[in-house]
Amino acid sequence: MNYDIIITGGGLAGLCAARQLKQSGLSVAVIEKKEYPFHKVCGEYISYEVWDWLHHLGLNIQELNPSNIQNLQITSPSGKIKLSAPLDLGGFGISRYTLDNFIYEQNLKVGVQFYLNTTVENIYFENNTFYISTQQGQMLTAKYVIGSYGKRSNLDRILNRPFFYKKTPYIAVKYHVKYDFDKNTIALHNFDEGYCGISAIENNQHCLCYLTHKKHLKKHKSIPEMEKNVLCKNSFLKDIFTNAEFLWDTPETINEISFSPKNPVEQHIFMVGDSAGLITPLCGNGMSMAIHGAKIASEILIQAFEGRISRKQAELLYAKQWRKHFYSRIAWGKRLQHLFGNTTLTAFSLMTLKHSMPITRWLIKQTHGSKISL
């Protein structure tokens, strides 16, 4: 089969790009290795940066009953220092299970073609055409390809991207829980070399998600033992792990999370979302960046299909726009993650920020974008 655009990976970046491109009249296929709905390791707090844009795409998120999050709380690794600050833009809480499935279903209605349970195995570009082969034996062709396959995939090895070969120490774990905690606040509880977020999602549930160093898991041998011996040193986390009702038998987990720089265009593929670059999760901004990046890439691809710019111009423009919008946010995310990496430094940083609200708000602003213009 031949398409105008093939989108490799149906997370938020791929799903939003598919919708916009299809709505502009192009033939679009999304290849996704899983089948909706499915859970993903993610804190599930989405900045309001993208709210109007999602509605503009015809996605009425309000009907999913998301939570409305307006405040941030950060605690030190012992739980003794607590910083509270308003989130100027704020965000909403909704599970990826519900959100990704909702956009998928809405995309089916506008005629996006989906290949589910299908893994892209190889992509190559020849004579102005992309050839995409899947592990299931299909061969598809397209004029343009969007790479929206997330943080790390077999495709990064195929494309020989340098970050793929660097080992990283991070692992992440996620649960859905029922817990008595303010629905309008997102809390970030620090612990030794890690942080754990909790915030409300739909159906009176909370998402509990943490990032940490894999040495803790190695030392304590299992996730429950690591949680008991490392996370629960923070009194707030101890309360959550003691009193919350955990809704799954086992958590969702991922490893090899890399914050290394990546190229927004790789071998003519427009990389969008985490495939283009990953912001540290403590910023709670990866999803809005994925959706925003999808908009930028789609608008440029539409111009290319209308013959207003060449492939080369489209690639240069996208790389430039991507860096303009996201480079500084990613850099600030990394700096903040260093600030919260170590027990003493975290306590010191929080104590300082607690007494300087303008600096706290300024720091939050550095990692957040403003509302996407329609």
Ligand SMILES: Cc1cc2nc3c(=O)[nH]c(=O)nc-3n(C[C@H](O)[C@H](O)[C@H](O)COP(=O)(O)OP(=O)(O)OC[C@H]3O[C@@H](n4cnc5c(N)ncnc54)[C@H](O)[C@@H]3O)c2cc1C
């Ligand atoms: C611990 C943690 C907490 C986070 N918390 C937040 C938060 O609270 N708020 C926030 O905004 N962001 C958060 N993020 C970041 C956010 O999850 C990502 O930025 C976002 O999911 C990026 O979306 P995406 O579409 O680029 O990738 P994804 O959502 O990862 O989608 C990629 C898709 O590609 C598919 N795929 C991969 N390889 C192939 C292949 N070869 N063939 C076919 N399909 C393939 C995958 O199955 C997947 O569905 C967090 C990240 C982590 C690690």
